[in-house]
Amino acid sequence: TGSTQPQRMLEAVQKNATKGDPESVFSAIDYYCRHKEWAMNVGDEKGLILDSVLTEVNPSIALELGTYCGYSTVRIARLLSPGSKLITVEFNPAFAAVARQIIAYAGVQDKVTLVEGPSGDLIPKMKERFGIKSFDFVFLDHWKDRYVPDTKLLEDCGLLRKGTVLLADNVICPGAPEYLKYVRNSPRYESRYFKSNLEYSKVEDGLEKSVFLG
Numbered sequence: 001t002g003s004t005q006p007q008r009m010l011e012a013v014q015k016n017a018t019k020g021d022p023e024s025v026f027s028a029i030d031y032y033c034r035h036k037e038w039a040m041n042v043g044d045e046k047g048l049i050l051d052s053v054l055t056e057v058n059p060s061i062a063l064e065l066g067t068y069c070g071y072s073t074v075r076i077a078r079l080l081s082p083g084s085k086l087i088t089v090e091f092n093p094a095f096a097a098v099a100r101q102i103i104a105y106a107g108v109q110d111k112v113t114l115v116e117g118p119s120g121d122l123i124p125k126m127k128e129r130f131g132i133k134s135f136d137f138v139f140l141d142h143w144k145d146r147y148v149p150d151t152k153l154l155e156d157c158g159l160l161r162k163g164t165v166l167l168a169d170n171v172i173c174p175g176a177p178e179y180l181k182y183v184r185n186s187p188r189y190e191s192r193y194f195k196s197n198l199e200y201s202k203v204e205d206g207l208e209k210s211v212f213l214g
């Protein structure tokens with residue numbers, strides 16, 4: 001009965017997942033999006049790469065650009081050590097409203113701060129608003145043409161430190177060619193491409209992992 005697709009995804013979670021079990025929440029979304037309605041979640045295949053990079057980095061403070069319905073928010077938050085935090089940015093109020101409910105259903109709301117608004121406005125306020133020195137990990141999954149400007153903004157705001165890991169979704173499909181050029185040609189990044197597939201599909205896509213060198 002949910003009128004929008006995000007609302008139908010939330011319904012699928014409420015119907016098929018176990019409250020407080022993050023794994024069952026994103027598995028329910030994956031099942032729904034694979035068998036009922038495709039949606040632009042990072043998905044289960046690229047999700048395993050996200051999981052492995054997160055486990056390696058074990059961030060104390062992480063940033064996500066583009067919450068959408070909270071699928072990757074839940075995937076990331078479930079792997080954070082006690083006391084670690086994820087700030088996720090979403091400017092569409094309808095998506096944010098669904099994401100808040102999915103995050104709460106998964107029981108990870110204590111690790112997550114969902115901030116509503118455009119990343120371009122919020123990034124410069126991160127230090128003063130959240131008392132952040134710098135991010136240990138950034139997941140980029142918002143509009144693809146905003147990856148470069150927002151990365152530059154993070155640099156200019158002093159929010160990246162030596163060793164900060166940026167992980168960008170969709171560098172092949174839909175593609176973020178300027179971003180790949182930027183991080184691969186800059187002496188300030190050590191970049192690596194993780195080949196995978198577009199969520200719930202056989203089309204190639206991948207994640208670019210870029211370590212800021214300071």
Ligand SMILES: O=C(NC/C=C/[C@H]1O[C@@H](n2cnc3c(NCCO)ncnc32)[C@H](O)[C@@H]1O)c1cc(-c2ccc(F)cc2)cc(O)c1O
Pocket residue numbers: 040041042065066067068069089090091092095117118119120141142143144146169170173174198199
């Ligand atoms: O377009 C894709 N993602 C965009 C995500 C946008 C979400 O992030 C929010 N958002 C966007 N910009 C900002 C912003 N700042 C920037 C603006 O100020 N500040 C805050 N929030 C922002 C939106 O409100 C959405 O919630 C995509 C497409 C395919 C795809 C592949 C193949 C196909 F055929 C079709 C689609 C696959 C994927 O995995 C994808 O991620």
Ligand SMILES: [Mg+2]
Pocket residue numbers: 040041042141169170
């Ligand atoms: Mg994506």
